[in-house]
Amino acid sequence: MTTPYKYLFGPVPSRRLGGSLGIDVTPFKTCSFDCIFCQCGCTTRLAVERGELVPLAEVCAEVERWLKEDGAADVITFAGSGEPTLYSRLGELIDFIKARTDIPVIVLSNGTLLYRPDVRRDLLDADSVKISLSAWDETSFQKINRPAPGLSFEQILEGEREFRAEFEGSIWLEVFLMEGVNSDFDQVQKIAAAAAEIRPDKIHLNTAVRPPAEADVLPVAKEKLETLCGVFTPRAEVIASFSAGAGPATELSAEKVIDLIRRHPATAAQLAQSFGTVLTEILPLLDDPRVQIEVRGGETYYKCR
Numbered sequence: 390m391t392t393p394y395k396y397l398f399g400p401v402p403s404r405r406l407g408g409s410l411g412i413d414v415t416p417f418k419t420c421s422f423d424c425i426f427c428q429c430g431c432t433t434r435l436a437v438e439r440g441e442l443v444p445l446a447e448v449c450a451e452v453e454r455w456l457k458e459d460g461a462a463d464v465i466t467f468a469g470s471g472e473p474t475l476y477s478r479l480g481e482l483i484d485f486i487k488a489r490t491d492i493p494v495i496v497l498s499n500g501t502l503l504y505r506p507d508v509r510r511d512l513l514d515a516d517s518v519k520i521s522l523s524a525w526d527e528t529s530f531q532k533i534n535r536p537a538p539g540l541s542f543e544q545i546l547e548g549e550r551e552f553r554a555e556f557e558g559s560i561w562l563e564v565f566l567m568e569g570v571n572s573d574f575d576q577v578q579k580i581a582a583a584a585a586e587i588r589p590d591k592i593h594l595n596t597a598v599r600p601p602a603e604a605d606v607l608p609v610a611k612e613k614l615e616t617l618c619g620v621f622t623p624r625a626e627v628i629a630s631f632s633a634g635a636g637p638a639t640e641l642s643a644e645k646v647i648d649l650i651r652r653h654p655a656t657a658a659q660l661a662q663s664f665g666t667v668l669t670e671i672l673p674l675l676d677d678p679r680v681q682i683e684v685r686g687g688e689t690y691y692k693c694r
């Protein structure tokens with residue numbers, strides 16, 4: 390039997406990236422934010438200090454093994470259960486991957502540490518960096534992102550502007566909108582004004598399509614999101630549901646399913662697509678005492694904590 394990976398997961402059918410091999414370099418759940426909408430649940434370690442949170446040598450060994458034994462994905466994505474720029478060896482790890490494969494490397498970050506020159510330097514060799522912006526001032530920032538002490542809205546915006554000036558790859562800005570929190574037209578206009586200062590290549594509008602950290606966070610209707618796209622420059626795109634055929638077929642096992650839903654709650658249909666199989670193959674694997682169920686918007690999501 391193949392040894393399961395500790396730091397790699399997927400490939401997962403990402404709504405914007407296609408088949409994405411995930412690399413998780415933060416122990417669950419270490420982040421500089423505790424966003425009310427987080428699909429990984431509440432932050433258990435709120436931090437801004439960087440460190441070698443997982444051994445670099447072990448992650449590199451897993452990447453080597455995956456490239457040798459599989460190596461099929463559209464992108465390699467730093468994602469998972471926390472903020473990847475808290476990993477102090479991130480730049481070395483990106484360089485290690487870039488020296489071994491042409492698969493694009495993407496970092497999904499909340500952008501909080503971009504005020505630090507070492508963090509900006511670590512990201513320079515990535516192909517794309519996704520940062521997020523869902524607030525328009527200090528009050529909304531504290532309410533929505535619940536940041537670690539010492540982080541401020543202005544400091545983060547300034548770091549993101551500096552990163553834009555230095556980074557030659559593409560920057561995607563994700564705006565997470567919630568009904569009754571930050572989706573009124575005037576609020577979105579203010580978010581769009583801040584977003585324009587960062588000059589991202591793309592802007593994505595997201596909403597609570599998966600179970601969020603706080604159960605009372607409500608999604609914004611797709612039609613309203615589409616209307617709000619035109620408020621942004623460049624025009625935003627709504628992140629659609631999983632696109633058909635996005636996920637490459639992946640060997641199926643209970644451990645792989647558990648590994649995936651530990652990081653991202655998913656419906657049985659999403660899991661079937663991720664593993665390139667059918668519902669009847671997935672459902673028995675979800676009958677596991679470690680698997681929990683959450684019903685959201687009439688859909689059943691499976692998760693593991």
Ligand code: SF4
Nearest residue numbers: 420422423424427499
């Ligand atoms: S959504 Fe991202 S930035 Fe916010 S708490 Fe979750 S992992 Fe951290």
